[in-house]
Amino acid sequence: MKKRTLGKTGLEVSLIGFGGIPIQRCNQWDVDEIIENLVAEGVNFIDTARAYTNSEEMLGEALKEWGRENFYLATKTPKITYDDVMADVQRSLSELQTTFIDLYQFHNCSTMEAYEKIMAPTGGYAALVACKEKGLIKHIGITSHSYEVLDHALNEEKFETIQFPYNIVENRGAPLFEKAKAKNVGVIVMKPLAGGAFIHSNYALRWVAENPNISTLIPGMDSVKQVLANTSVGKNFTPLDDEERHILEADANALGKTFCRRCGYCAPCPQGIDxxxxxxxxxxxxxxxxxxxxxxxxxxxxxxxxxxxxxxxxxxxxxxxxxxxxxxxxxxxxxxxxxxxxx
Missing domain, CATH: 1.10.189 (Pyruvate Phosphate di-kinase; domain 2)
Structure with a gap:
């Protein structure tokens, strides 16, 4: 598995990481098998979140068997205030059954108003700094779907990593990643497969991986089949040739811009609609x-x-x-x- 440096964290992370959203649909047996295969295929970066219901809990159980030491663990909190963030860190440590978390991130900071509250003296950022000083977390990052928020965060130079959606359809992140690279900030790409929307997933992952400013891609995976398919890109990475690029562009044109990325944030529906x-x-x-x-x-x-x-x-x-x-x-x-x- 090819590795890249996650910015100023200094962590050498696998080009293909593991996105923990989809395992909410799995049972513990499935998750154990997925983690076993991640180890075998050389994946060493796992990203999950407090908001992903039982994802942290199931990962914690699986890592007891397959080795916490084999992975850099990243998770996230949607909370903003000092006390709430501090409480979420403790919950994450408990659910993941670990004494420390390698990267703790603010989850989907979507507005400048939320960002300013996080960065206030009584905000969540101060809580993560305190947790870092205690050794409970090693590094601090921020995730968002807002270009403006992450661009501002890069200007303030308070975070060690950023996480942003990026694929051939949602490609506006490229200048942001270039800026992050110049500031030695690690870049984590979510939604490299646009929530599974691409027919040719191998081409889609390789298109993202061609960008040298990106540290790791974290496609969501809920089966061993997906693990094997996605990790093959990180183990045998080659740029797209002209024919492959043409096929992927046709995929993108067929999708357009208005399509579901399957993040599940819209749930629950009062009518029970998935x-x-x-x-x-x-x-x-x-x-x-x-x-x-x-x-x-x-x-x-x-x-x-x-x-x-x-x-x-x-x-x-x-x-x-x-x-x-x-x-x-x-x-x-x-x-x-x-x-x-x-x-």
Whole structure:
């Protein structure tokens, strides 16, 4: 596995890291098997978060068997105040069953107002500095979907790492990463596969990895199959050739800009709709030519897009500002006539 330096942390991290969002859908047995294969394939960087429900807990259990010492652990808090952040660090240490965390990050700091509260004397940043002095954490980072926030954070030079979404569709992060590199700040890329939206995942990962300013990519993985596919990129990395680049660009053009990245931040839906899953099956129908499978899957949901009452609770939670109600309406308009016809 190829390694790159995570900025001023000095950590030599695997080019392909592990994103811990999807394992919320797994059982402990699955997670144990995933971690076993991460060790075997040379992955040494794990990223999770307090907000990922039981992700920290399951990782902590798996690492008891497969070795905490094999990984640099990164996690995140969505909290802002000193006391709340301090409490989250203690919870993370307990859930991950470790005496220290290599990188603790502020999770999705989405506005300058939130950033200023974090950096205030009574804010969360002071708490992480105190935790670092006590040896509870080793390094401090920040994650965001806002270019403005991370650009400002780089100017202030308080953080050792930044984390930002980046792929062939969402590619505006390149100047930010160049700036981070110049300041010796580590760059962690989330959403390199746009939440699994790309048909050619190998090409998508390699496109991101071509950027030398990036330290590590953290695609979410919830199966051994995904681990083996993704880690092959880090073990045998080569730049895209012209044909591969053309194919990936066609993928990107087919996706457009308005698509679900499956982060799950929109949950829970008051109507019980698994919102990302609606768009997944729609994608299988429209792009993967799996019409019958997608229709049957959609029809099997206890609640689907047809149950949306357009309350709008989901939309303010979406970090990509997607028009979720309109998107669900299009999903409904695709599948409902097909279901009636099938009956």
């Amino acid at each position: 919102i990302p899953m609606q768009f997944i099956v729609e994608g299988y129908y429209r792009r993967y030519n799996l019409e019958e499978w997608a229709l049957d899957r959609y029809n099997s949901f206890a609640s689907n897009a047809s149950d949306c009452i357009e309350c709008g609770e989901c939309e303010p939670k979406c970090p990509y500002d997607l028009p979720i109600r309109d998107m669900l309406k299009k999903t409904r308009e695709l599948f409902d006539p097909l279901i009636l016809h099938k009956k």
